[in-house]
Amino acid sequence: MNEPILKVEELRTYFDLAEGTVKGVDDVSFSLSENEVIGIVGETGSGKSVTAKSLVGLIDKPGRLAGGRVFFKTPEFPERQKGGYLDLAQLQGDEYTKIRGKHISIIFQDPMTSLDPLYTVADQMTETIMFHQKVNEKEALDIAVKMLDKVGFSNPRERVHQYPFELSGGQRQRVVIAIAISCNPEILIADEPTTALDVTVQAQILELMKDLQAEFKSGLIFITHDLAVIAEMSDRVMVMYGGKTMEYTDVFTIFEKPMHPYTHALLSCIPRMDQKDQVLEPIPGQPPMMLNAPDLCPFLPRCPRKLERCLKELPSLIHAEGHYIRCFNPITNGVSHG
Amino acid sequence: MNDSGSKVLLEVRDLQKYFPIKSGFLIQKTVAQLKAVDGVSFTIDKGHTFGIVGESGCGKTTIGRTIIRLLNPTGGNIFLEGEDIAILKERSLKQYRQKMQIVFQDPTSSLNPRMTVGQTLSEPLLFHGMVRSKKEVEERMSQLLSSVGLKPYHVDRYPHQFSGGQRQRIAIARAICVDPSLIVLDEPTSALDVSVQAQIIKLLKELQGKLNAGYIFISHNLSVVRYISDRVGIMYLGKMVEKGDTNEIFENPMHPYSKALLAATPIPDPKTRRKRKELLSGQVPSPINRPTGCFFRTRCKYAMPACEKEYPQMVRIAQNHSVSCHLYSLGEPEKIVEK
Numbered sequence: 001m002n003e004p005i006l007k008v009e010e011l012r013t014y015f016d017l018a019e020g021t022v023k024g025v026d027d028v029s030f031s032l033s034e035n036e037v038i039g040i041v042g043e044t045g046s047g048k049s050v051t052a053k054s055l056v057g058l059i060d061k062p063g064r065l066a067g068g069r070v071f072f073k074t075p076e077f078p079e080r081q082k083g084g085y086l087d088l089a090q091l092q093g094d095e096y097t098k099i100r101g102k103h104i105s106i107i108f109q110d111p112m113t114s115l116d117p118l119y120t121v122a123d124q125m126t127e128t129i130m131f132h133q134k135v136n137e138k139e140a141l142d143i144a145v146k147m148l149d150k151v152g153f154s155n156p157r158e159r160v161h162q163y164p165f166e167l168s169g170g171q172r173q174r175v176v177i178a179i180a181i182s183c184n185p186e187i188l189i190a191d192e193p194t195t196a197l198d199v200t201v202q203a204q205i206l207e208l209m210k211d212l213q214a215e216f217k218s219g220l221i222f223i224t225h226d227l228a229v230i231a232e233m234s235d236r237v238m239v240m241y242g243g244k245t246m247e248y249t250d251v252f253t254i255f256e257k258p259m260h261p262y263t264h265a266l267l268s269c270i271p272r273m274d275q276k277d278q279v280l281e282p283i284p285g286q287p288p289m290m291l292n293a294p295d296l297c298p299f300l301p302r303c304p305r306k307l308e309r310c311l312k313e314l315p316s317l318i319h320a321e322g323h324y325i326r327c328f329n330p331i332t333n334g335v336s337h338g
Numbered sequence: 339m340n341d342s343g344s345k346v347l348l349e350v351r352d353l354q355k356y357f358p359i360k361s362g363f364l365i366q367k368t369v370a371q372l373k374a375v376d377g378v379s380f381t382i383d384k385g386h387t388f389g390i391v392g393e394s395g396c397g398k399t400t401i402g403r404t405i406i407r408l409l410n411p412t413g414g415n416i417f418l419e420g421e422d423i424a425i426l427k428e429r430s431l432k433q434y435r436q437k438m439q440i441v442f443q444d445p446t447s448s449l450n451p452r453m454t455v456g457q458t459l460s461e462p463l464l465f466h467g468m469v470r471s472k473k474e475v476e477e478r479m480s481q482l483l484s485s486v487g488l489k490p491y492h493v494d495r496y497p498h499q500f501s502g503g504q505r506q507r508i509a510i511a512r513a514i515c516v517d518p519s520l521i522v523l524d525e526p527t528s529a530l531d532v533s534v535q536a537q538i539i540k541l542l543k544e545l546q547g548k549l550n551a552g553y554i555f556i557s558h559n560l561s562v563v564r565y566i567s568d569r570v571g572i573m574y575l576g577k578m579v580e581k582g583d584t585n586e587i588f589e590n591p592m593h594p595y596s597k598a599l600l601a602a603t604p605i606p607d608p609k610t611r612r613k614r615k616e617l618l619s620g621q622v623p624s625p626i627n628r629p630t631g632c633f634f635r636t637r638c639k640y641a642m643p644a645c646e647k648e649y650p651q652m653v654r655i656a657q658n659h660s661v662s663c664h665l666y667s668l669g670e671p672e673k674i675v676e677k
């Protein structure tokens with residue numbers, strides 16, 4: 001396997017509120033290779049977006065990086081590298097702009113928040129392109145048109161002069177993708193890029209993202225709460241719960257032989273369009289409260305396999321049978337989900 | 339089941355709901371009609387669930403709200419237990435209101451934040467004269483709370499003290515407290531996490547067994563609809579393009595739009611990962627300016643000259659399966675069952 005371009009180790013991002021501390025991300029680890037898709041899946045509040053934002057320096061007060069390393073292989077800041085990697089967690093404020101948008105791009109769920117309604121597509125695209133590349137305005141416009149063509153606009157020369165409100169939801173998300181890939185980044189982070197879209201449009205966007213990823217051989221971090229979309233897109237999958245990496249392995253193993261009780265429970269409670277007379281097994285209880293959460297496994301209160309030990313200490317993320325898993329009592333003889 | 343006359347709970351026949359598009363500065367004139375629901379027919383048996391699926395804007399919510407008369411229909415009939423409630427005026431409608439309840443997608447905005455759970459539930463009980471004494475209210479209340487999986491001590495709490503899933507349980511308790519025979523569930527789990535969604539779906543199924551109520555389950559999530567529905571209708575631009583038994587629709591979809599919708603839905607199994615499946619191109623046309631003939635023809639790869647001329651009739655192609663597409667127009671035109 002090739003050496004990863006990104007290695008995230010024990011990442012922690014905390015929010016200091018008047019009522020206490022919210023450990024939005026608390027011990028997340030994964031790595032990403034060139035031409036690979038990592039899917040991050042988890043329920044609301046599990047820390048997916050905070051993970052994504054932490055990678056690219058988008059955490060603002062009251063949030064702070066409270067620990068961990070984000071090693072990224074990049075030509076930027078050569079003097080600060082160790083073993084060919086730059087630790088992004090050490091960058092300060094402005095320094096991120098040399099990375100974000102150029103080497104690592106991020107796409108959010110709602111395209112309307114990433115596009116400025118007052119400016120045309122051309123204005124917004126050329127601004128990003130000229131910020132990161134040494135080109136003049138005309139060249140930037142040509143790149144913009146080329147990118148719009150790549151993301152599937154049939155008449156990009158005209159479309160580029162339109163305003164966001166003149167486009168449909170799916171078209172806007174295409175524009176956002178075009179901007180994100182316009183500087184040919186090594187890593188693209190997509191945070192629920194299709195959640196606001198209808199399924200036929202979602203299918204178009206997913207297909208587009210797969211095609212672009214194959215063409216540019218970039219690394220893709222694909223975030224969603226939808227296990228079906230994860231199955232469709234990912235090479236490897238990281239399951240998050242309560243701010244933590246719970247399980248992390250290749251996509252086939254996650255779906256066929258999940259080891260973590262949470263992953264297993266999650267797969268048993270989703271209705272499936274391809275199955276007749278399915279039996280659902282809901283997970284009892286609620287997702288965890290994140291404020292001043294105890295240093296124990298966040299799934300503990302809902303877990304059917306909990307042990308005495310789970311009430312006393314937090315399991316760390318360990319490597320076993322090709323899995324990374326955080327659990328004292330994993331399912332080891334494999335339960336099938338055919 | 340004994341005789342078929344008593345089995346049917348609801349029969350919707352050629353239902354229409356148009357919204358006028360107005361224009362003009364001082365004097366507003368109706369310049370066009372937005373045909374949100376345009377000739378939809380289906381039936382629901384007692385204790386059964388009819389699922390309505392389709393993409394945003396196809397008219398799902400409008401159907402649900404029109405059937406229970408939160409909106410006035412533009413045309414068509416709504417037979418609830420044999421009575422056409424489409425034509426009833428507000429005063430005569432009152433006795434039917436109790437029989438028809440609705441649960442919305444967002445429990446936060448559908449519950450009054452200043453009312454405790456107890457107040458929320460006792461109001462409809464008292465309004466519809468379902469309880470006579472304070473003691474009866476309390477008995478009914480604790481029974482209701484336990485049937486939706488809440489605890490008796492929850493009765494004095496306010497909505498903000500509950501999680502999203504628990505709030506949806508309260509909204510369901512409010513809907514079932516007056517013993518309705520029909521409940522419209524408009525995306526009741528779309529705002530919930532998957533682990534909580536399963537709890538709510540299971541609860542709805544259990545309650546249906548107890549109450550023998552008919553459900554109209556509206557969702558854009560095909561997997562949830564397959565799980566909960568006995569029969570399903572697929573909508574496109576205000577029309578139902580295909581309807582039938584759930585397994586039939588999911589295993590043997592006939593309408594090109596139904597096929598595309600199913601093909602576009604991802605499945606949580608990496609082994610079935612689609613390989614360059616045929617994707618639907620383009621977008622849904624504007625509902626104010628729909629194509630002539632079949633509304634789907636502009637995106638349909640089977641479109642023929644006939645499709646431009648007239649909208650295809652709904653034809654029955656199997657015992658419990660009808661489709662509205664010129665490809666199948668040799669079938670037996672669906673006859674409207676007269677009362």
Ligand SMILES: Nc1ncnc2c1ncn2[C@@H]1O[C@H](COP(=O)(O)OP(=O)(O)OP(=O)(O)O)[C@@H](O)[C@H]1O
Pocket residue numbers: 015022023024025042043044045046047048049050051061062063225290
């Ligand atoms: N600016 C903030 N201030 C305080 N807490 C925050 C802030 N941003 C996020 N959090 C908290 O951090 C935790 C993780 O949030 P995050 O947005 O990463 O969840 P998510 O997995 O992306 O959820 P969703 O699926 O709803 O998008 C949550 O408990 C959230 O409340």
Ligand SMILES: Nc1ncnc2c1ncn2[C@@H]1O[C@H](COP(=O)(O)OP(=O)(O)OP(=O)(O)O)[C@@H](O)[C@H]1O
Pocket residue numbers: 357372373374392393394395396397398399400401558625
């Ligand atoms: N009060 C209204 N006035 C005018 N147009 C309306 C009104 N309510 C709905 N519409 C229009 O009617 C059509 C159907 O809307 P409806 O809300 O029923 O769709 P839906 O299938 O429920 O969509 P979604 O999945 O987004 O909830 C849409 O084009 C919508 O814009």
Ligand SMILES: [Mg+2]
Pocket residue numbers: 048049050191
């Ligand atoms: Mg998020």
Ligand SMILES: [Mg+2]
Pocket residue numbers: 398399400
């Ligand atoms: Mg709706």
